[in-house]
Amino acid sequence: MEGLSPEEWAAVRLSLKVAFVAMAASLLPGIAIAFLLERKRFWGRQALDVLVHLPLVLPPVAVGWFLLIGFGRRGTIGAFLAEQFGIVLSFRWTGAALACAIMGFPLLVRAIRLSIASVDRRLEDAAGTLGAHPAWVFLVVTLPLILPGIIAGMVLSFAKAMGEFGATITFVSNIPGETQTIPSAIYALTQVPGGEGGAMRLTLVSIAISVAALWLSEWLARRVGRRVLAP
Amino acid sequence: MILDVDIRHRQGAFTLQARFQSEGKLTALFGPSGSGKTTLVNAVSGLIRPDHGRIVAQGRVLLDTSQGAFVPKHRRRIGYVFQEGRLFPHLNVRQNLLFGRWFTPRRERKAGFDRVVALLGIGHLLDRRPSTLSGGEKQRVAMGRALLSDPHLLLMDEPLASLDEARKAEIYPYIERLRDEGGVPIVLVSHSVAEIARLATSIVVLSDGQVVASGPASEILRHTGLFRQPGPVEAGALIEGRVVQHEEAFELTVVQTRAGTLTVPRLDYPVGTPLRVRLRARDIILSVKPPEGLSALNVLRGQVSCTGEAHGPSIDVILDCEGEALVARVTRKSVEELDLVPGRTVHAIIKSIAFDPEALGGSGFVNMRDMND
Numbered sequence: 001m002e003g004l005s006p007e008e009w010a011a012v013r014l015s016l017k018v019a020f021v022a023m024a025a026s027l028l029p030g031i032a033i034a035f036l037l038e039r040k041r042f043w044g045r046q047a048l049d050v051l052v053h054l055p056l057v058l059p060p061v062a063v064g065w066f067l068l069i070g071f072g073r074r075g076t077i078g079a080f081l082a083e084q085f086g087i088v089l090s091f092r093w094t095g096a097a098l099a100c101a102i103m104g105f106p107l108l109v110r111a112i113r114l115s116i117a118s119v120d121r122r123l124e125d126a127a128g129t130l131g132a133h134p135a136w137v138f139l140v141v142t143l144p145l146i147l148p149g150i151i152a153g154m155v156l157s158f159a160k161a162m163g164e165f166g167a168t169i170t171f172v173s174n175i176p177g178e179t180q181t182i183p184s185a186i187y188a189l190t191q192v193p194g195g196e197g198g199a200m201r202l203t204l205v206s207i208a209i210s211v212a213a214l215w216l217s218e219w220l221a222r223r224v225g226r227r228v229l230a231p
Numbered sequence: 232m233i234l235d236v237d238i239r240h241r242q243g244a245f246t247l248q249a250r251f252q253s254e255g256k257l258t259a260l261f262g263p264s265g266s267g268k269t270t271l272v273n274a275v276s277g278l279i280r281p282d283h284g285r286i287v288a289q290g291r292v293l294l295d296t297s298q299g300a301f302v303p304k305h306r307r308r309i310g311y312v313f314q315e316g317r318l319f320p321h322l323n324v325r326q327n328l329l330f331g332r333w334f335t336p337r338r339e340r341k342a343g344f345d346r347v348v349a350l351l352g353i354g355h356l357l358d359r360r361p362s363t364l365s366g367g368e369k370q371r372v373a374m375g376r377a378l379l380s381d382p383h384l385l386l387m388d389e390p391l392a393s394l395d396e397a398r399k400a401e402i403y404p405y406i407e408r409l410r411d412e413g414g415v416p417i418v419l420v421s422h423s424v425a426e427i428a429r430l431a432t433s434i435v436v437l438s439d440g441q442v443v444a445s446g447p448a449s450e451i452l453r454h455t456g457l458f459r460q461p462g463p464v465e466a467g468a469l470i471e472g473r474v475v476q477h478e479e480a481f482e483l484t485v486v487q488t489r490a491g492t493l494t495v496p497r498l499d500y501p502v503g504t505p506l507r508v509r510l511r512a513r514d515i516i517l518s519v520k521p522p523e524g525l526s527a528l529n530v531l532r533g534q535v536s537c538t539g540e541a542h543g544p545s546i547d548v549i550l551d552c553e554g555e556a557l558v559a560r561v562t563r564k565s566v567e568e569l570d571l572v573p574g575r576t577v578h579a580i581i582k583s584i585a586f587d588p589e590a591l592g593g594s595g596f597v598n599m600r601d602m603n604d
Contacts, residue, residue, distance in 0.1 A: 120317075122313070125317075126313060127319070128277075129311040129377075130305075130330050130334060130376065131305050131308065131331050131335060132334050145320075
């Protein structure tokens with residue numbers, strides 16, 4: 001089998017970039033929303049919960065369509081971002097990252113939320129009686145204890161981003177070098193005669209990246225879990 | 232005043248209505264399970280917010296609902312040793328111990344790390360993870376962690392409840408050292424009479440969410456009705472004494488108390504060591520004549536002050552022995568036949584076994600299980 005063509009390499013690089021950015025950008029909001037949903041009781045909590053989970057149940061194309069309406073150049077948010085900050089998302093790789101982040105968000109939030117639920121709150125009380133302000137308690141007790149859940153959530157988010165297709169292609173199309181990620185490239189290759197070789201090569205690359213990501217997360221989780229999950 | 236509490240708090244069907252003051256170096260909160268002990272210490276520590284009332288600790292108002300004052304737990308400076316230790320699993324012992332120090336203002340850091348580590352005998356554990364410690368070691372680390380946050384008051388919620396008897400015996404001396412050398416007043420929650428007889432200087436007795444008695448330990452321990460609980464009734468008197476002599480030939484030690492001298496098997500304490508001895512009501516026999524020809528070594532002379540509540544056929548007779556109060560549990564029939572009315576002179580014969588090893592507090596722990604007359 002031949003090596004990857006320059007276009008295929010571009011798709012691989014772009015996919016990795018998009019997945020990393022999507023994962024990194026959704027991490028802090030993910031932790032914050034998981035914490036809110038698990039610990040706080042506020043008006044609209046149910047609605048927020050549903051909103052976060054929508055991408056999990058909606059057809060990805062529908063999510064992409066919503067993004068196009070909202071974040072397209074003529075969409076309310078898109079127009080505002082373009083005018084005020086010069087940020088354009090539609091038909092750009094940043095838009096692909098946004099689509100992937102949103103599609104992976106429920107998975108990230110669920111994993112972190114589960115680990116927050118399993119934290120022994122009596123440890124947080126103990127930290128409080130030792131003089132730690134609630135913000136410090138979160139940083140030095142809660143956060144280290146939920147690290148395995150955060151890692152699991154990050155892996156899920158990354159994996160979802162690597163495989164995201166429907167929302168991405170609807171929102172940012174399939175522009176080689178700009179928005180053509182591995183799934184879009186495989187799709188494009190299967191639509192033209194003689195594209196099977198390229199599709200196979202990219203599929204193998206996907207498998208390699210997925211296996212590497214899983215292995216890395218297992219290793220990290222075991223390292224952290226040894227410290228945190230001991231009884 | 233170390234602690235001044237007057238609170239009312241509803242928790243489901245349970246209502247805690249507690250009012251007491253305490254001055255002691257170690258105040259024991261005593262009562263059966265469900266009597267509100269833990270709720271009370273949680274209110275003092277700020278883990279719960281009582282519906283009504285006022286809590287003042289070491290002169291600081293921590294709660295005053297009439298003024299809307301509530302100091303959050305992290306600003307109370309009240310150490311808390313929990314029943315289950317609650318060490319941070321992601322930190323090693325040293326980091327656990329130093330946790331509170333990060334949050335203590337520099338000029339208020341008084342407890343020396345090395346001194347506390349030595350006091351609790353945990354120097355060899357510093358680099359270990361909490362998960363590798365035994366139950367007793369965990370509790371000692373938890374005590375050190377609380378002490379090193381330089382609290383104004385140290386709360387201990389049944390810190391020994393999860394340990395077996397042997398482990399408890401291992402920890403008592405450390406709590407005594409904490410009480411005598413730690414420099415921080417302690418509030419200890421307990422449902423064991425032996426434990427508080429050994430450790431407490433003041434006692435608050437709780438029952439069904441109400442304070443039924445509070446005061447100095449020696450006074451409260453005399454009231455037998457307060458300690459009625461399943462199993463053997465543990466009423467008794469707590470008297471203070473001092474080692475005055477060792478009779479090496481007989482392997483005996485003479486302890487001087489206000490009530491008289493007591494002879495006990497050889498203790499490993501130097502002459503002059505202060506001790507506390509608990510004389511259980513059921514281990515005292517009364518005689519109206521000076522006893523003769525008895526193998527028992529310990530006979531104290533006193534007057535009947537009053538008789539307490541009847542427990543079936545038994546009744547508690549409270550004696551005044553040179554100002555020290557003793558309680559004897561005898562049958563109602565004996566009271567009538569011997570005419571044990573107030574003012575009557577009697578002789579209290581103490582079966583040697585009555586020197587409960589758990590009660591031999593003072594400055595160390597002695598196993599006296601082999602005792603017999």
